Amino acid sequence: MPEPDYIPEEQDRAHDNAPDEAATEEAAAAEPVPEAVPEPILEDTKHWYIIHTYSGFERKVAESLRTRADAFGFGEQIGQILIPEEEVVELRNGKKVTSKRLLYPGYVVVQMDMNDELWHRVKDTPRVTGFVGGGQTPVPLSADEINKMLYRQTTAAERPRPRMTFEKNEVVRIVDGPFANFQGKVDEINSERNTLRVLVTIFGRATPVELEFLQVEKSS
DSSP: OOOOOHHHHHHHHHOOOSSSHHHOOOHHSSOOOOOOOOOOOOOOOOEEEEEOTTOOOOOHHHHHHHHHHHHTTGGEEEEEEOOOOEEEEEETTTEEEEEEEEESSEEEEEEOOOOHHHHHHHHTTTEEEEEOOSSSSOOOOOHHHHHHHHHHHHHHHHEEEEEEEOOOOEEEOOOOSTTTOOOEEEEETTTTTTTTEEEEETTTTTEEEEGGGGGGEEEE
8 A cells, every 4th residue: 555645744733833924924033233333524724715816817817727637636625716796787778788707806706625735736726825814823704604605605696686886976878768868967876776867957947766777877
């Protein structure tokens, strides 16, 4: 008579000796999970400094700094180089023309990890006259100072302002609007709004008219 393919008693014993799945899961859950080790945070030791340059050579100085940094191997000690500028708008032949103007002519703002050697390298850059703050330990800009500078540059880019400047009692000619070709005298200047109050003589009486800077031009 053929033997059975399996013996019930041995199968039961094997089942009894099998590990309890629930207990295994409990034991695994009880084991402490190793915490991820955070990567070390490298402290940025760069600060912002203002370099004084020959007026009109700000961009040339910025280019020279980058070139010298690569040549002399101090590129990692130099961060951003800024030449803060603003957009201005003016009338040329009756048309509004937008151009850029430096906010701080004769100055370049540089982010640096300062030390004595770098101080000499930067100071010896052609057309650089020195650091603002003087001495061999120039004073870096505070976070508030650099934030104000960057904010001014951002808002200037968003709202171009007229290039012209006016003085009280100055005679101007109106070039746009219902009073075009009239002449008047500047009575009040609002630099924040870029507007003027001009006294225009109408029917023999001085009448105040509020105008934008671009609506008038200096009378020759």
